[in-house]
Amino acid sequence: MKKIILLITLLIANALYAQEQNESYTVEFAEKYHNKESVLPTDRNVFRAFEVWKQYVLTQNDSLLLSSHHNSAYKKEINHQLFLIWVPKNWMHFQIIGHERKENDFLIHTLVYQLIPNDSAITIYSQFKVWAIRQNNSYKLKFLYEDNVTNFKNIKTKWINYYYNPKSHYFSKFMASKANSFCDSVINKFQLPQKKQINYFIHSTPQQAYEFFGHTHYWNSPAIILDNYNDIHIETDSEFYAHELVHYLFRNYRPSVVFWEGFASWVSGKANYFISLKEEVDYLKSFPEYKDIEIMELMLNGKFNKNPMCYYPIGGILMKKAYQIGGVSLVKSILSTPQEADPVEVIREKFGFRTREESLKFVIQLIESYK
Numbered sequence: 001m002k003k004i005i006l007l008i009t010l011l012i013a014n015a016l017y018a019q020e021q022n023e024s025y026t027v028e029f030a031e032k033y034h035n036k037e038s039v040l041p042t043d044r045n046v047f048r049a050f051e052v053w054k055q056y057v058l059t060q061n062d063s064l065l066l067s068s069h070h071n072s073a074y075k076k077e078i079n080h081q082l083f084l085i086w087v088p089k090n091w092m093h094f095q096i097i098g099h100e101r102k103e104n105d106f107l108i109h110t111l112v113y114q115l116i117p118n119d120s121a122i123t124i125y126s127q128f129k130v131w132a133i134r135q136n137n138s139y140k141l142k143f144l145y146e147d148n149v150t151n152f153k154n155i156k157t158k159w160i161n162y163y164y165n166p167k168s169h170y171f172s173k174f175m176a177s178k179a180n181s182f183c184d185s186v187i188n189k190f191q192l193p194q195k196k197q198i199n200y201f202i203h204s205t206p207q208q209a210y211e212f213f214g215h216t217h218y219w220n221s222p223a224i225i226l227d228n229y230n231d232i233h234i235e236t237d238s239e240f241y242a243h244e245l246v247h248y249l250f251r252n253y254r255p256s257v258v259f260w261e262g263f264a265s266w267v268s269g270k271a272n273y274f275i276s277l278k279e280e281v282d283y284l285k286s287f288p289e290y291k292d293i294e295i296m297e298l299m300l301n302g303k304f305n306k307n308p309m310c311y312y313p314i315g316g317i318l319m320k321k322a323y324q325i326g327g328v329s330l331v332k333s334i335l336s337t338p339q340e341a342d343p344v345e346v347i348r349e350k351f352g353f354r355t356r357e358e359s360l361k362f363v364i365q366l367i368e369s370y371k
């Protein structure tokens, strides 16, 4: 009897396996994408490894990299919102397109792409690689950053815990001390309680930063990846990126983006690593439409399509003014407003205006008189 049950089980398993062989291995079924590579149909272990990876991807809430069961010190890294910031998961498709074998382990290649609705166009974001490591009779996932981080050198300074690749980066003690002095001055000026050091990863190029996490293709990237404000990943080969340090130091606040980005731009003097607040203001002024209160309302909400990033300079000017009028307490009170709050209402309330119109005129006047 036992033998018969075993035989039946084997038959069923084989039937299922045969069915698997006919599938092009799609994690999220997307018939519009026809992959050229396909899985070797003779290797059952490949399917086992794929199955583990498929389960992982399908159980993510937000993005491919949003959670993990790893307990390592770098667990946070997996929370890195590499996809989420740009594209919500329900827009994304994942398809396994191939693998490499190294002894018993497999390096799985997954295509991360988007299909534009009602259109056959495919936007490929990345080819993501992950290891499936053979353990007993199953597979355990190992992300590339877990290996990559072990090749990084670690230098602890007063506020910043630096990680960098000694093969591609020469550590500048001078820039590190400038960064620490900057943190000192911001912490003192705004009376911030600080206990924790900042984990700060230096990558030489955006490409290197993406490769660190296992991506081989990458899309047009900004100069920075900020990991959920736990760790900072800098893509500019620099120990001192003031704007992102400000974000980090204020990570417990999360106001509307106009105040959030404006504040970091004002305190650091820069909208990002490359562009100063002054340059951003000059650019904003090249759109005289800002003098129209309706356009200003769009601008404050990031909905002015001709210059969608104009909330950086506007927020910068506003936060500077808040500090001049009400010091640290007014600045913190604006930063403490919720992210969803209407920026015009926040300005009306915090700067003490009666109407929305008065508030918008105030912002326009601030920009006009900015030097």
Ligand SMILES: [Zn+2]
Residues within 6 Å of the ligand: 243, 247, 261, 264, 271
């Ligand atoms: Zn920013």
